Amino acid sequence: GESVGLHLPTLSVQEGDNSIINCAYSNSASDYFIWYKQESGKGPQFIIDIRSNMDKRQGQRVTVLLNKTVKHLSLQIAATQPGDSAVYFCAENINNDMRFGAGTRLTVKP
Amino acid sequence: KAGVTQTPRYLIKTRGQQVTLSCSPISGHRSVSWYQQTPGQGLQFLFEYFSETQRNKGNFPGRFSGRQFSNSRSEMNVSTLELGDSALYLCASSWDRADTQYFGPGTRLTVL
Numbered sequence: 001g002e003s004v005g006l007h008l009p010t011l012s013v014q015e016g017d018n019s020i021i022n023c024a025y026s027n028s029a030s031d032y033f034i035w036y037k038q039e040s041g042k043g044p045q046f047i048i049d050i051r052s053n054m055d056k057r058q059g060q061r062v063t064v065l066l067n068k069t070v071k072h073l074s075l076q077i078a079a080t081q082p083g084d085s086a087v088y089f090c091a092e093n094i095n096n097d098m099r100f101g102a103g104t105r106l107t108v109k110p
Numbered sequence: 111k112a113g114v115t116q117t118p119r120y121l122i123k124t125r126g127q128q129v130t131l132s133c134s135p136i137s138g139h140r141s142v143s144w145y146q147q148t149p150g151q152g153l154q155f156l157f158e159y160f161s162e163t164q165r166n167k168g169n170f171p172g173r174f175s176g177r178q179f180s181n182s183r184s185e186m187n188v189s190t191l192e193l194g195d196s197a198l199y200l201c202a203s204s205w206d207r208a209d210t211q212y213f214g215p216g217t218r219l220t221v222l
Contacts (some may be wrong), residue, residue: 043114097166
């Protein structure tokens with residue numbers, strides 16, 4: 001996997017609002033995508049995944065949208081809570097190789 | 111089902127020393143991948159093991175090595191430590207590399 005040199009994008013939202021975190025992926029042949037959440041001092045935690053034959057998938061308070069036309073992936077978090085504060089990053093499967101994005105730091109204001 | 115475990119959680123070493131980190135994957139998972147995570151570079155892939163064989167390797171010097179045992183547990187070794195090796199080392203396991211990878215808590219290595 002590779003990540004670009006980092007100056008993490010940040011997103012600050014008010015508690016209770018919805019959050020949308022975006023990820024642009026690189027390869028139109030990518031067929032599997034994952035969103036991870038990483039809290040400070042912890043390893044990345046699996047949130048939700050989606051295969052390229054779908055354009056939307058919902059979990060508990062989270063929705064992933066896949067737009068293959070523009071190679072864009074988004075993670076929507078409903079009713080964002082303070083515990084959602086973390087770095088979120090996407091991963092894509094290219095030819096059986098998982099590659100990770102740089103991440104977005106989400107901060108939830110009480 | 112127990113998650114991925116890594117030991118030790120924290121480690122402080124000095125330049126020139128060597129270190130061995132350990133990872134126990136989720137039961138049944140045969141693929142173990144190692145990553146280095148730093149604030150400046152993000153997640154960098156080190157290598158992946160499957161059934162005791164290294165299948166993929168990232169762009170790291172030969173000082174970084176690893177192995178996998180028959181029970182899928184894996185170790186990575188860094189020799190002749192440099193200050194720049196200070197990082198969070200993450201292990202992830204999966205059924206196969208292209209499947210969902212589940213991460214351990216990481217080992218925080220500090221090189222002084």
